[in-house]
Amino acid sequence: MIETYSYRLQTLHWLDGVTLRLLLRPEGHRGLPIQAGQFFSLQLPSGITRSYSLACAPRGDGWLEAHIRLRAAGQASAWLRHEACPGQMLTISGPFGDCVWQAEQAAIDRVVMLATGTGIAPLKAMLEYAHAAGCRTPMHLYWGGAEDADLYLAEYFASLALRWPLLRFIPVLSNAPAEWTGRRGFVQDIAAADHPDLSRARVYACGAPRMVEQARALLTNHCHLPAERFHADAFVPAQTPVAIQGNLTVRWRRPQGDWLTVPAVEGDTLITALAAAGMRRAGCLRSLPCRHRFQLAEPAAATF
Structure with missing residues (x-):
């Protein structure tokens, strides 16, 4: 299963007119074991989740930094504009993503x-x-x-x-x-x-x-x-997530060619369904198009 962690919103300030920098401090633990290039999911007080990349080298104290471009119709953007304040406790899950820093090799010039x-x-x-x-x-x-x-x-x-x-x-x-x-x-x-x-x-x-x-x-x-x-x-804007409607399952096609089937709850996004099933590569849904294919089983079907 995907690990969850408690973090405190330490600081938020504007980097420009539409981009916020968030600093998150681990609460009672050493922090999310994240690599440079990976991202994490942040659950807001409303229960919605959004994914953000780590915007600094992994820190020994476990702190996380994120850069967030606010959008006019975004639910997370509305929370950040009007409700977010230092000291709030938030839930972080992850890490996600395979686009990470690769060790130096002599063959790479x-x-x-x-x-x-x-x-x-x-x-x-x-x-x-x-x-x-x-x-x-x-x-x-x-x-x-x-x-x-x-x-x-x-x-x-x-x-x-x-x-x-x-x-x-x-x-x-x-x-x-x-x-x-x-x-x-x-x-x-x-x-x-x-x-x-x-x-x-x-x-x-x-x-x-x-x-x-x-x-x-x-x-x-x-x-x-x-x-x-x-x-x-x-990056795909999170303000228009792909939502699951009805009694569905998610079928995830792996690079090897086989399909995995995951139960889905009405109203969930695909990333939520995959994360709930413990699939670390669920974060791939943040980045469409990607190398994996997703289908919604009966009664509706779609390929992403």
């Missing part, structure tokens, strides 16, 4: 990271972990947004690159103003142009599903990146 929006959070965790571990592999971080204001940690990464010569930070804007002196376009296209031969590279991509899938196809098909070295986690 560079690491390329692609992010859009708050997809930067897990890459920030990986970079901080790699920096602290003394990583000697050159790193290239591409972070894309529509406007300059979307890159809410640009100064942080520019400063880190000055202190860490192996890191190169490349901000990219798709709707850049005339005075913008950085790169223009989309991160996957810029990275492909900069790295036409990725045969000895490793790539991490986190952010919008369209970017992740385009990056996967472009870099593996045209830049010689081995498919197994493309590590990805796509």
Whole structure:
């Protein structure tokens, strides 16, 4: 079964006009055993759950950091705007996700990271972990947004690159103003142009599903990146979860090709049903499209 942990909301403050930084402190335990690149589920007082990436290197004191982009119609966003305050007790479950920092290998000559929006959070965790571990592999971080204001940690990464010569930070804007002196376009296209031969590279991509899938196809098909070295986690807004209606079961197709059947409760989301069954890979539902296929059994059926 998925482990749950009690955490206290320690701090929340704005990183920009729409993005909040949360710090969560473990209460009476050592903390969630999470790796750089993984994420956790946060249960709000209303009972709804949302998943957020760890936005810092794993800490010895067990504290968790999350970056949350608030949305106009989001239930979690409404709670964060109007009700959340330091001192509240919350329930955390996890960890989830397989897009984690990989140990250095002699065969890898560079690491390329692609992010859009708050997809930067897990890459920030990986970079901080790699920096602290003394990583000697050159790193290239591409972070894309529509406007300059979307890159809410640009100064942080520019400063880190000055202190860490192996890191190169490349901000990219798709709707850049005339005075913008950085790169223009989309991160996957810029990275492909900069790295036409990725045969000895490793790539991490986190952010919008369209970017992740385009990056996967472009870099593996045209830049010689081995498919197994493309590590990805796509973000889908949680304000429109896939809900289960009626008396259903969830069928989960594993990479080996066989199906597992899980009972589902009316009103639950798919991630909730899988997590309740103890499937650690349930977090894959946060990132559509993914390599697993899901079906709702009778009376309704759908494939994700």
